[in-house]
Amino acid sequence: MESQMCAEFHRITNINLKKHFYAELDRHVPRLQSLFRKKAARTGKVSEVLDQLFNTYDLQEQVDVNVRRAAVLRALPTYLHEDDSGFLKLWDQALSDELQIDNIPVGLLLISATSTDAALFCP
Numbered sequence: 557m558e559s560q561m562c563a564e565f566h567r568i569t570n571i572n573l574k575k576h577f578y579a580e581l582d583r584h585v586p587r588l589q590s591l592f593r594k595k596a597a598r599t600g601k602v603s604e605v606l607d608q609l610f611n612t613y614d615l616q617e618q619v620d621v622n623v624r625r626a627a628v629l630r631a632l633p634t635y636l637h638e639d640d641s642g643f644l645k646l647w648d649q650a651l652s653d654e655l656q657i658d659n660i661p662v663g664l665l666l667i668s669a670t671s672t673d674a675a676l677f678c679p
Contacts, residue, residue, distance in 0.1 A: 578625070585624050592631045605634045 565573040589610075596606035613619075613627045633640035 581625055585628050588628045592635055
């Protein structure tokens with residue numbers, strides 16, 4: 557499904573979908589992180605969730621591009637007051653051998669070998 561979508565996008569636009577998406581995401585990550593951190597500094601339910609998310613992010617030993625991308629993509633639905641249960645799936649390999657992504661046309665999958673909170677940043 558993913559390869560078909562990328563191939564069709566490339567056929568129509570002559571642009572590599574993944575490379576373009578990641579390049580644009582990387583370009584916006586610093587500003588989005590700053591915006592989300594400002595919101596996390598305030599009070600309220602959304603601020604608490606964002607604060608917890610970025611506290612976990614700050615505890616990461618190695619912060620690479622994938623960790624930054626995952627943090628921003630994880631924080632975006634919360635910032636927009638959207639329910640991410642149909643979009644974001646966390647698969648803990650230790651708890652389940654089978655991936656449950658039926659009936660999800662597009663989403664973000666985070667794969668974890670452990671069940672710690674820091675697993676949110678291991679795409």
